[in-house]
Amino acid sequence: MPASPSFREQVLALVAQIPSGRVMTYGQLALLAGHPGAARQVGSVLRGLPGDSDLPWQRVVNAQGRVSTYRVGLGEWQRSLLEAEGLSFSAAGQLDLVAAQWWPSDSARP
Template identity: 35%
Template structure:
């Protein structure tokens, strides 16, 4: 497994319940800011194998990005169960729910 993939999996696993991260944010934290689409591929290929909380990853607009209805509804339900409020059917307030692992790690040293 390449280092970017390994780091991406670790980051996704670290997203706490009730929080979300964007594909691009994960790519940046994993060390490749322009690799948001690669994060999508990793989620698609490895969510089941690594038991990833895939539902906590959304697009940069703060929106559930799945187009397929069953997957969209499943992601929405899983987020709502965790206490994430969804507005206008698919939007999540990033100011309220976005997880920032880079801040969390820095806070450990304060």
């Protein structure tokens, strides 16, 4: 399991780059940070952020384009932040990842 500071730093650096109105997935961040399959660990990194962090954590969603923070009490807030950035959710609560997902560069796309 990736527990090294470099994994955490890479995840946070990637999240900081996500433009307004775009999202990345937990798995995508794990892949780009060099640890494919470590999506849950990405979630742990983000859960560890201080409450006053200005990192755009709300721009990270699950692989289905859904908000995954409802169980920790942040789901409605995350969704409202994303909607304020111009993103819309389907009736099933999903974002269109084809339109909304962001990659740092075309060369980073797997």
